[in-house]
């Protein structure tokens with residue numbers, strides 16, 4: 533598609549989200565993955581080094597952006613676990629029901645078109661008792677910050693290629709038929725610099741109920 537969304541934005545994202553604080557969180561997130569794993573919104577593959585071959589049997593990744601897939605391609609050969617990249621999007625996953633033990637979303641649910649539909653798909657493809665691991669920036673609990681997130685969301689959607697500042701993602705996960713106990717606490721993230729007050733993070737592990 534456009535030069536910005538397919539070339540400049542993937543490059544910018546790697547710079548912005550390659551911060552050590554984010555990388556540490558990615559490591560903690562995917563360190564919980566086991567068995568047959570699906571990652572939705574794989575981007576350029578920043579989580580890849582952290583999948584543990586001792587616990588992960590196979591990794592399937594879905595990423596709709598050609599620009600992101602081009603950046604990820606360079607890393608696939610060095611994957612620590614058997615990996616396959618499958619064309620598609622989170623709203624319509626090309627997999628049978630109950631295909632995976634773990635599904636991972638890392639900074640992805642902010643950008644999908646229909647979060648409810650993606651969560652329904654995550655639930656469908658997870659085996660009973662399987663884990664949905666997510667790290668996402670979300671709508672703040674603080675009303676003043678929420679107002680700024682709502683005001684700036686139209687700008688963020690353009691600059692961030694469809695990324696939203698105002699999604700109450702942990703609550704949406706809980707409402708989509710997952711057991712999330714306790715509800716993840718919001719934390720600020722230094723990697724986003726001046727934006728950090730607008731992008732509180734949550735990281736959680738939800739079990740398919």
Ligand SMILES: C[S@@+](CC[C@H](N)C(=O)[O-])C[C@H]1O[C@@H](n2cnc3c(N)ncnc32)[C@H](O)[C@@H]1O
Pocket residue numbers: 545549572573574575576577578579594595596597600620621622623637638639640643644645
């Ligand atoms: C902020 S990036 C995060 C990328 C990567 N997960 C990371 O941690 O760096 C959001 C990603 O979600 C992808 N994405 C957007 N819409 C999607 C959809 N409907 N289904 C799956 N992925 C999607 C984007 O192309 C982009 O790669």
